[in-house]
Amino acid sequence: MVNAANRRRGMRDVAAAAGVSVSTVANVLNNPGVVAEPTRRRVEEAMDAIGFVRSGPARQLRGLPSRLVGSVTLDQGNPFYAELNRGIEDHLDGEDCMLLACSTDLRPDKELRALHLLEEQSPRGVIVTPTGEDGGRFAAVSSRGTPVVLLDARQDGLDLCAVTVDHDLGGRLAGEHLTALGHRRVAFITNGPDIDPVRERREGLRRALSADPIEVRLAPGGFAEGTDAAVGALLSMADPPTAVACVNDVVALAVIRAMQARGLSVPDDLSVVGYDDLPWAAHVRPALTTVQRPIRELGRVAAELLLSETATSHRHQELVFPPRLIVRSSTRAVR
Secondary structure (H helix, E strand, C coil), rough: CCCHHCCCCCCHHHHHHHCHHHHHHHHHCCCCHCHHHHHHHHHHHHHHHCCCCCCCHHHHHHHCCEEEEEEECCCCCCCCHHHHHHHHHHHHHHHCEEEEEECCCCCCHHHHHHHHHHHHHCCCEECCCCCCCCCHHEEEEEEECCEEEEEECCCCCCCCCCCCCEEHHHHHHHHHHHHHHHCCCEEEEEEECHHHHHHHHHHHHHHCCCCCCCCEEEECHHHCHHHHHHHHHHHHCCCCCCCEEEHHHHHHHHHHHHHHHHHCCCCCCCCEEECCCCCCCCCCCCCEEEEEEHHHHHHHHHHHHHHHHHHHHHHCCCCEEECCEEEECCCCCCC
């Protein structure tokens, strides 16, 4: 049983404490411009004094939009998705909204469950980085009244907003850079399922090289151990690669550490290219050559599109950002 002293305070309590009507309290909360400043201050002081917290569900019952926005990404433990969510929050903060973030671990069943749980909270909308399975589930959520924006994915025929990067171009930039340095034997190291952004990067890399890349997919399990084993396998080849293009910066850093653990040098013994340009990429040793995508900007634009869904003039659109190659010291010309 809830102690009466600890019960949630309502608008009637505020009205009694401030000596005003309940309707005046409602105006302070929802339409403060119509309340005289001295009265508004008195009501706000009463709210603070009695510990009043406004009710989100009650706000929505009055037809006001929710302040909650959901984010469903592949893995919150990956720094890329942390940066994406910070970009989302950068925009939501100015709109008096809050982000509720969760991971799918690249599992379609977990993605579906997260969408259902978020729908039950009646959020303003949901921003989703898809697992790659059944895009129709996002259209279904949207049709039930919860706007959805796809992030790091294309529309693919769905009547939804989408924000992504030209991953084919990103792969080509990495491949063209390595080709210009004289590399002919190049490996592509990836992890996790073969989702669309990864396939696009691989295809762009392949078209930029004079030969198909040697593809290595890290096995599930210990990430560091898997990367170390992959590097060992590449180096033991009769004709080992002289360069590695990695699916992201996290994998690239693991490759660099695996080389250093063997007493080998990056880039003297192996050139390494990452993807993302995470904030630490310029500060590792050697500084990482990588394909940069505007991570926070992607999140900010996705949030902007989501909140604009309530506008009568809103039209769904797909925004594709160009990546950039950032050359640092983890790559060098073949000797």
